[in-house]
Amino acid sequence: MGLGTFGILLVLIHASAACEFGPFPYSTTGIACRMTKPAALLLNQETARVIQAAFRNAKFPNITGERSMRLLGKVAYGLSNIQVNDLSIEQSEVELKENDAIHITIKNVTAVFKGTLTYGYAGAWFLQLFHSVDFEIESSIDLQINIKLMCQKDQVAADASDCYLSFHKLTLRLQGDKEPGWLKQLFTDFISFTLKLVLKSEVCNEINFLAQVLANFVHDLAANFVQDEDIRLDISLASDPLIKANYLESHHKGLVLYKNYSDAFSDSVFSPSLLAESRMLYFWLSEHILNSLASAAFLDKRLGLTITGEKLKVTSSGVVPSLLHILGKRVKICLNTVFFSVRASFFLSRYSLGHLLLNDVFKTLLYKFSGFQNDPSIRNFLQTMISVVGIPEVISRIEPALTSLMNSKGLHLFEIRNPEIITRKGYVIVQLDFSFPNHLLLDFLEKRL
Template identity: 45%
Template structure:
């Protein structure tokens, strides 16, 4: 059995729970904790730091100096810090986020001129504005283009401090008095508009990135899973729930999902992350993998001879002894029928017709033996130390073949499954996250995966840097 596609055993959600730390992340449930506040703070910091503040020009008539023309140029933010962040899930409304005690210094240059038609005086002054700001965001989640999107346009900034410094306060007093009112009023409008706009942009980028990442994780080659959302998220006081299609597409065909047997009441509230995977999702994936010619494995050489060194209670047929001692023995095995699976509380059972051919790797050599047999395997999975662990038991067959399948065949398949599945999941970036105490529980018709989840700080920072630079 080749296992290039065995990442299909990786859990997939029809219902996912979202966490306001990312405004639209399909990887959290009931995660109202300090980690969320930390990640929220990082997003808000990124919004402040990456906001593009436009140059501002204006003019004002002054009785004693004539017409004053000014421009605020090269506005940048420095020394940014955030006191704390808090959020609240508002049932059937949205997510409230309060960011308090944002301290920042805005730096830039003022170019100004004043005078009349007879004479004009012009200057350029560097300025700094020390500020302390509170930020309130009332975000709403909605379904847009098949994805969960965030609307953070309800955004309010409150300035508790806005102190202007002109060239270290060494400018004449009347210049400062003129520009203090002009600049502080203008800065309130500009900072509020740009920060709120940038927060909405970051929220949309994160929403898009997370869903695209999830879709990519559940795709390989021509086989893809459509996880577009089907309706607006449901918001409760404890979690946010979204509904996804979960449809497998392959060569222009799309699977059909029957009514769900899953109910969110079956989830516990003591874990931060919940996935569930339905038989209605896995069976189309198995069919697509079969049609794509993936369930095949060739074993030869020392690997093959080592495989048959295992001692069995039943005597090995003489035919196998002669074949193993021949030149270049080759074992080919593949699935001769579409595998079918179903899940119970005992595990996930997979039934298929396995074909086995014993031959030689030399060309034009007839097969020594060919047979087909129905095999049923019960699989239970776990995950620890960033590695997938499978426990499989075989049913059916008898005598030597029964024992060979259980002690040789199943063990060999597992030896391929575990590292290849782990490597494939890591290619999609799973190893970058902290999966804490994962628990895989088979139920009737689906598998439930529960764990605590850690989003490493450096990943968020790196994502925001690459995305917003």
Template identity: 45%
Template sequence: MRTMPRAVFPTLLLLLLLLSVLGASQACLPDPASAYRFTGAVCRLTYPAAVVLNEKTTKVIEAAFQHARYPSMGGEKSLLFIGRVIYGLDNLEVHNLSIGRSEFELHPGEGIGMEITNVSAVFKGTIQYGYGSWLVNVKHSIDFEIESQIDLGINPKLYCGDGKVAADTSDCYLNFHKLRLHLQGDKEPNWLKRLFTDFITFTVKMAIKGQICKEINKLANILADFIQETAEHFLTDGDISVNIAITGPPVITANYIESYHKGLTNYNNTSAVINDSVFHPSQLNENKMLYFWLSDQVLNPLLTAAHKDGRFQLNISGAELTELFKTNLSSVMPECIRKCLLESASPELRVWSSSVPYLNISTLGMTVLVKASGQFHCGSQGTPTILFETDVDLVVTASYADKKLFLQGNPSKVSVIQPELLSQNQLLLNETQLEFLKEAVEKIGIPKVLSVLEVELTRLLDKQGVNLFDIFNPEVLPRDGFVVISMDFGFPHHLLVEFLKKTLQ
């Protein structure tokens, strides 16, 4: 009756959707090949997925422009006919920002090339200036605005540094197609003002470039931390968590970005260990947007932690239990069970995992080997009427559609051992009674446990926000010692909103 542990697999399948190429790392090995054997989970983001994510890039770039804090600028210079010019610019702010389009490409072994074109913005602030000679001597403090039209180029590089994968966007440049400074709304300045504003414009251009590129670099690393924190929170439930630190630097090819993660289960201050992973990049392809490679060395420690944490328990009582036993079985129901269901005020069945479940993944499927104990009570909180233990080998398949998780189980082995009829203080040695228990476990118990897990795991996934993703055509391919999950997806807008809110606080 104990098939509950298997569903931890689809849980991880969907939870890992929040993994990204950016994650924290305690010890990042210098090259991917040396990191493979310590890798429990791999995320491959293909070019079509990058296209979807790039559609959100403009929002982050807008935040970079608007969130940038432009310092006060000042200086002096000698100009022909005017003499010495002293100036200062304060309170620079961005208004009327718009972005034309964003394009990108993946540079194998290097990074990501991004072009943001047609960035139009008006910078407003206050200018203090004075200029003087034997002809004139003027001092002013007036408002100004700068019209700008800019193309922005960024070539981010992902690397291991400071205990995490960081994004280096220092290769950043701005091309100004238009940058005009107007004093107090004066669109047609005289030659004197024009001479002065042309000089100031160059200084403003350098300041804007420096601050925008600085802000983009800061936002990139804030985004890295945000994704990591979100993923770690997503993969934490109670005392169970998953360490998704990376084992090596991300790999960038012309067709995908790939990251390598430890995938170590943590429970009660103890951590799983992986040092003989079978991962190789050839095990993944590029037909879909997103791929996850998961070792059974990630999933089995999760099952162990869940077992130790008492997660695998199920109590069914009253009318629900009575209704379950109306299932048409070929075996004859023992009289003690029949009387319990019909005559007891509150019959109850209690089931729990009595040993650590084990998951075996192969090309034949995903098999769960589980042992469970069961107690059948007839309304009394004391001694149960029936006590039994079962061994179950179950091949489980998982799917996700219409925002719901679906589980199907095909038992290859079901056995009932050590059954006791405690109300009569004797072993249930009757073959008819044993056959009934076995059939009940297979045709009532296993389907019921799977249906409960479907509901509970869907609820958990919804709580963590998986239902906010649009997931298309997910596929689960079991292989020897690992499983590959592939899918297409739509990026959830709420994640971007949360990130921008946090950034702009």
């Protein structure tokens, strides 16, 4: 197959795997995620581990070749059992090229390749048996990788096929070689040229494979994080991922999926201008998505709360005891039949060492009651109960419940710093800084490779 035909096939494969979006993709965005350059620089510190894994897991094929020499006839050789030892990386740099790719430069990768060299001569007047000798090749290499982000099968995919290797040093050492010096020079020239081609092919293929595996791993991690039993979010892409000079951004549908509950959404107010660039990580959540989650949780019977006993009789203001004394049984009957909804604004105070704390200062409290329009005493009673007893009780239940849920998703493995939840009309923004746990990547590489 010619290179031209192969290139056409690649284009067709990418075209067939691409996603289709409507003329206004932001209108269906329920969740947006922005990772800024400081986060990219932090994650780049782990690039060395990925590159080392790429070198060690690359499958180097046996290399064979021959060359015609005067008097000697043909000199044939073969390299086998090629392995990588003593691998180190001096420096890694990352740059976000706007509307193009994530450009990663790996400087001064030093490695020693070991294996077995088999060689022999086939002349017109004689045939000499092949000899085998162990060899070592010391190398110093720079890598340049351009990672493009795209949509494939409705999720973010990484393409790292744009990969280049530059060799600054490639020195061949033959162990126990008794042949004349010209033979070593001959093999140095041949093997160096051939090995460069093989290294570029195999290492770049492995890097591209790892990039795709990591992209799938992040997607699976996110999908697991937004699912709990029968309730989950559809994180299919609503538009192509963005690469800007200062951030990476992806937009997701975020529709709630729960049994027979159906959700639709086409009037999102999202715009990239709503998110800043000063923090490491941003999440934009549509109010519609949050309301749908609450509805699904209600249908799943997760939002029921019964307040009884002393919590109904004692408040700091003393209003409730007097009302209970005056209203008597009537209040008990009304409390059994009243339906009301409460909406409270509060923000995340701290999530550290696997524990969630909610701020206990409420900016707004809105009540909607069914009935009692003409009975201010009962309305005041219910408002007092909600403010003094209900909301603190809800917080005391939400904190451990959300803490347990987030820890079960592995969030406690990250060091999250200064998280904030900002509420606006129609949406919520979560912004935070974080530290990346080194062992998480190591565990991933050990399990997947």
